[in-house]
Structures are given as structure tokens and as C-alpha cells.
Amino acid sequence: xxxxxxxxxxxxxxxxxxxxxxxxxxxxxxxxxxxxxxxxxxxxxxxxxxxxxxxxxxxxxxxxxxxxxxxxxxxxxxxxxxxxxxxxxxxxxxxxxxxxxxxxxxxxxxxxxxxxxxxxxxxxxxxxxxxxxxxxxxxxxxxxxxxxxxxxxxxxxxxxxxxxxxxxxxxxxxxxxxxxxxxxxxxxxxxxxxxxxxxxxxxxxxxxxxxxxxxxxxxxxxxxxxxxxxxxxxxxxxxxxxxxxxxxxxxxxxxxxxxxxxxxxxxxxxxxxxxxxxxxxxxxxxxxxxxxxxxxxxxxxxxxxxxxxxxxxxxxxxxxxxxxxxxxxxxxxxxxxxxxxxxxxxxxxxxxxxxxxxxxxxxxxxxxxxxxxxxxxxxxxxxxxxxxxxxxxxxxxxxxxxxxxxxxxxxxxxxxxxxxxxxxxxxxxxxxxxxxxxxxxxxxxxxxxxxxxxxxxxxxxxxxxxxxxxxxxxxxxxxxxxxxxxxxxxxxxx
Numbered sequence: 001x002x003x004x005x006x007x008x009x010x011x012x013x014x015x016x017x018x019x020x021x022x023x024x025x026x027x028x029x030x031x032x033x034x035x036x037x038x039x040x041x042x043x044x045x046x047x048x049x050x051x052x053x054x055x056x057x058x059x060x061x062x063x064x065x066x067x068x069x070x071x072x073x074x075x076x077x078x079x080x081x082x083x084x085x086x087x088x089x090x091x092x093x094x095x096x097x098x099x100x101x102x103x104x105x106x107x108x109x110x111x112x113x114x115x116x117x118x119x120x121x122x123x124x125x126x127x128x129x130x131x132x133x134x135x136x137x138x139x140x141x142x143x144x145x146x147x148x149x150x151x152x153x154x155x156x157x158x159x160x161x162x163x164x165x166x167x168x169x170x171x172x173x174x175x176x177x178x179x180x181x182x183x184x185x186x187x188x189x190x191x192x193x194x195x196x197x198x199x200x201x202x203x204x205x206x207x208x209x210x211x212x213x214x215x216x217x218x219x220x221x222x223x224x225x226x227x228x229x230x231x232x233x234x235x236x237x238x239x240x241x242x243x244x245x246x247x248x249x250x251x252x253x254x255x256x257x258x259x260x261x262x263x264x265x266x267x268x269x270x271x272x273x274x275x276x277x278x279x280x281x282x283x284x285x286x287x288x289x290x291x292x293x294x295x296x297x298x299x300x301x302x303x304x305x306x307x308x309x310x311x312x313x314x315x316x317x318x319x320x321x322x323x324x325x326x327x328x329x330x331x332x333x334x335x336x337x338x339x340x341x342x343x344x345x346x347x348x349x350x351x352x353x354x355x356x357x358x359x360x361x362x363x364x365x366x367x368x369x370x371x372x373x374x375x376x377x378x379x380x381x382x383x384x385x386x387x388x389x390x391x392x393x394x395x396x397x398x399x400x401x402x403x404x405x406x407x408x409x410x411x412x413x414x415x416x417x418x419x420x421x422x423x424x425x426x427x428x429x430x431x432x433x434x435x436x437x438x439x440x441x442x443x444x445x446x447x448x449x450x451x452x453x454x455x456x457x458x459x460x461x462x463x464x465x466x467x468x469x470x471x472x473x474x475x476x477x478x479x480x481x482x483x484x485x486x487x488x489x490x491x492x493x494x
Contacts (some may be wrong), residue, residue: 046285049196052269053492055277056192057185059270066177066184073177077170083163084112093138101129104138117153117161122146130354139355141348149344156336165330172323176316183312189491190483192268195261197475202254202261203284204468209251212461216244216454243454293474296416307485308404317397324393328386334379337372408484415477422474425467432460 057063087110094103108123126144153161223237258281266278308314344365352360373379436456482490 047196047269047279047283048285049193050492052192052196052265053189055270056188056268057492059272059274060188060192060268061274062184062188063181066181070174070177070181073170073174077167077174080163080166080170083166084114086111095129100132102127102131102135102138103129104140112163114164117157117164119151120149121151122148127353127355136355139353139359141350141353141355141359143348143350145346145348145359147344147346149342152341153339154341155339156333157338158336160326160329160333162330165326168326169323172319172326176319179312179316179319183316185493186312186483186486186491188268189493190479192265193479193482193491194476195265195268197472197479199258199261199265199279200284200287201468201472202258203281204287205465206251206254206258206281208461208464208468209247209254212457213244213247213251215457216240216247220244239454287471293415293419293422293471293478295419296412305405307408308401310486311404311484312486313400313404314397317393317400320393321390321397324386324390328383328390331379331382331386334382335376337370340369342367342369404484408481411477411481411484415474415481418470418474418477422467422470425463425470428463429460429467432456432463436460 089108089110091106091108092103093105095101104125104127106123106125108121110119110121112119124144124146125140126142127138127140131138220237220240223240227234227237262278262280266276269277269279271277342365345362346365347362348359436453436459481487488494
């Protein structure tokens with residue numbers, strides 16, 4: 001059978017052009033939802049990894065959710081700062097009936113301070129009328145009384161209390177939320193890259209099976225003519241029909257896998273308003289023009305310890321240890337006895353009021369209060385729990401560090417193996433191509449068998465599929481390495 005004008009099997013450049021230029025009806029291009037401006041821009045040319053990474057970084061819901069969690073943590077930090085807001089208080093007291101007519105008005109401002117758990121205050125009070133003896137302290141001169149003072153904690157709450165702990169804890173929680181944003185971004189971009197390369201590989205596999213089916217269909221035409229002319233037995237036509245059915249089945253399976261990969265990539269590829277965009281076959285790139293996978297030797301030049309030192313998980317653990325240490329300090333604070341000191345300075349102004357000359361002076365008052373629980377089991381239990389949580393966090397940090405080190409080493413090993421397998425697969429493709437060409441020549445000269453021609457073609461197709469999957473393994477390993485080592489530029493996050 002003469003097939004000199006047929007495209008040869010296993011010509012990657014020509015086949016890829018055919019794949020990009022001639023979409024098969026019924027594939028993903030028929031189910032693209034809701035065209036949007038971004039989709040139109042994507043259709044202008046092949047879809048690149050940068051396009052996918054840009055789309056997922058800006059519109060993927062999980063990343064946007066992480067930013068909202070960070071905003072909520074910042075709001076908690078602002079709320080904790082409110083514990084030290086300036087407080088203004090007003091008070092009015094008067095007698096409407098009765099023998100005594102005394103009443104007063106008072107305004108007071110209090111400002112909590114962080115050092116020594118201190119609080120400073122100032123007040124102004126003015127009274128009118130007469131008070132009973134047991135309310136004698138309410139008298140002021142005619143222009144009122146001004147008082148200033150301060151409170152200090154000398155033991156418990158001196159270095160830390162619930163308010164200062166909350167401020168520091170919410171600050172650290174906000175930092176953790178920012179690290180969580182970075183971790184989510186790394187994971188999303190990693191998965192987006194993996195979905196992209198699976199989609200590209202699935203498109204390549206369709207091309208292989210389409211060419212394989214096209215060869216069988218063309219051969220069927222020639223065999224039909226030869227059988228009708230009596231030049232070949234009908235069994236050859238029946239055998240080729242069997243091959244047609246098998247190759248059509250393989251193509252339909254490849255189309256199904258491509259549709260699944262397109263839908264998976266559409267989960268990350270989104271329009272400006274966040275709607276999913278399912279990519280089409282027209283958007284497949286030309287692999288020959290894309291950057292090759294780097295060799296593991298170049299990636300492994302940096303020590304693994306330095307590679308993972310900046311991972312968000314480890315920074316999060318460092319913050320978690322600091323939070324646990326602060327929590328332990330707060331619980332240990334509860335074990336301390338309470339010893340508080342106060343100092344007040346007051347002065348009345350104006351004409352001496354009904355209270356008499358005893359109120360016409362500058363008064364300085366100091367005080368101490370002391371309390372201690374005789375049994376401190378609640379505080380001791382809280383301290384022991386905080387200590388256990390601190391040790392647990394330290395052990396978890398060690399485990400995650402070792403796990404990251406192992407993961408990076410495994411990724412490098414997998415990348416090296418994938419590159420070697422890809423090289424072997426390319427060599428196998430060349431050998432299979434040579435065998436196909438030789439067997440076809442023998443068949444045309446009458447020295448070969450039709451069965452062997454089909455077998456050689458399918459062996460060559462399987463070799464191409466193996467090469468595609470080996471290249472896919474290398475791309476996936478590279479994406480995993482970039483995510484593990486926080487290569488922000490490669491992940492579209494710089």
C-alpha cells in the first residue's frame with residue numbers, strides 16, 4: 001500500500017501544530033462557560049503557565065479567603081489595643097427631697113498604661129448644699145476639687161496581664177495570618193501549575209491517538225480498494241477494522257482525560273469576576289518553544305537547610321512558640337500575690353464651702369493593697385497546661401522541619417529520575433520510529449506482515465505516550481520544588 005503523502009507518525013512539531021489548529025468536535029471548547037474579557041484575552045494566543053498563575057493569584061477564592069482572615073486578625077489586634085483607650089466618666093448626684101440638700105457633679109478621665117500595669121486618672125468634682133455626716137467626704141469648695149492620681153501593680157500584673165497579653169498575642173496572630181496567606185498562595189499556585197501541565201500532557205496524548213487513528217483510517221481506504229480489486233484477502237480488511245475500533249477507543253479515553261484535565265485547570269483559570277474558564281484545545285501551547293526542565297544539580301546547589309529556612313510553616317511555628325511562651329508567662333503571673341500601690345493628689349479651689357476649712361488643703365494620699373490565695377490550684381493547672389502546650393509546639397516544629405527536609409530531598413530525587421526517564425523515553429521514541437519506517441517498507445515490498453505493521457505503530461505510539469508522561473513527571477517535580485523552596489518568581493508571586 002502506498003502512503004507517501006500521509007503524515008508520518010511521531011513527528012512532534014507537525015503533530016503539535018495539527019493539535020493546536022484542528023480541535024476535535026465535542027471536546028472542552030464546547031463547554032466554556034460565560035465568556036468574559038479575560039477569556040477573550042486568553043483566546044488571543046496559547047495559554048502559558050504565567051497566564052494561569054496570574055489568574056489564580058488574583059482571583060482564586062482560597063487566596064482571597066486567606067486575605068480576609070488576615071484582615072480579621074488585624075481587626076482583632078485593633079480591638080486588643082482598645083483595652084488602653086482613654087476612658088471618660090461622668091457622674092451626677094442630688095437630693096430632690098429631705099432634710100439635706102447636698103448634691104455634686106463629677107467628671108473623670110482614666111488612662112491605662114502598659115508599664116507596671118499602671119493607670120493614671122484625673123477628676124474634677126463640685127458640690128452644692130449640705131450632706132449628712134456619713135457623706136461628709138462629698139463636700140468641695142465653691143470652685144470644686146481637682147484630683148490626680150495613679151495606680152501601680154508591684155507583683156501580679158506588673159510585667160504582664162490579660163490586656164498586655166492580648167495585645168501581643170493578637171499582634172503575633174496577625175503575623176501568623178500573613179504567613180497563612182503566603183502558605184495558601186504557595187499551595188494554590190503549586191496546584192495550578194500541576195493542573196496546567198496535566199492539561200498540556202492530556203492534549204499531547206490526544207494528538208498521538210488522533211494520528212494513530214488517522215493512519216488506520218487511511219489504511220482502511222487503501223485496503224478496501226485492494227480487496228475490491230482482488231489484490232488482498234478480506235481478512236486484512238477485517239483485521240484493520242479491529243484496529244480502528246481499538247484506536248477509536250483509545251482516542252475517546254484520551255478525550256475524556258483531556259476534558260477532565262480541562263475542567264481541573266478551569267478551577268484555577270478564572271475571569272476578572274472570579275468565574276471559572278475551561279480552557280480549549282486551541283489554547284494548548286507549543287512545547288518545543290517552552291523552557292526545558294532544569295537539571296536537579298542546578299537546583300541542589302543551595303543547601304536544603306537554607307532552602308527551607310524561610311518556609312511559612314517554620315516561621316509560623318516560631319511565632320507559635322512565642323505565643324505559647326507569652327501564655328505561660330501569663331499563667332505564671334496568676335501565681336503571684338497581688339500587691340498594688342496607689343497615690344492621689346487632690347486640691348479644692350475657691351471659697352470654703354459648707355464642709356469647713358478641713359477641705360481647704362492639698363491632700364496627698366498613698367495606699368497599698370495585698371491579697372494572695374492560700375490554694376492556687378487553678379493557676380497551677382493553667383501553668384502546667386501552658387508548659388505542656390509549649391513542649392508540644394516545640395516537638396511539632398521539629399517534626400515539620402524534618403518533614404520539609406525529607407520532602408525537598410524526595411522532590412530532587414524525583415526530578416532527577418524524571419529527567420533520566422524522559423531522556424530514555426525520547427531514545428525509545430526514535431527507535432520505535434525507525435522500526436515503524438522499516439516495517440512499512442517491508443510491507444510495501446511484500447516481505448512484511450500487516451500484523452507487524454500495526455504492532456510497530458502502536459509500540460511507537462506507546463513510546464510517545466511514555467515520553468509525554470515522563471516529561472509531565474519532570475514538570476510536576478519542578479513545580480513541587482519551586483513551591484517547597486518558595487521560588488516566588490516561578491510561582492507568579494513576585
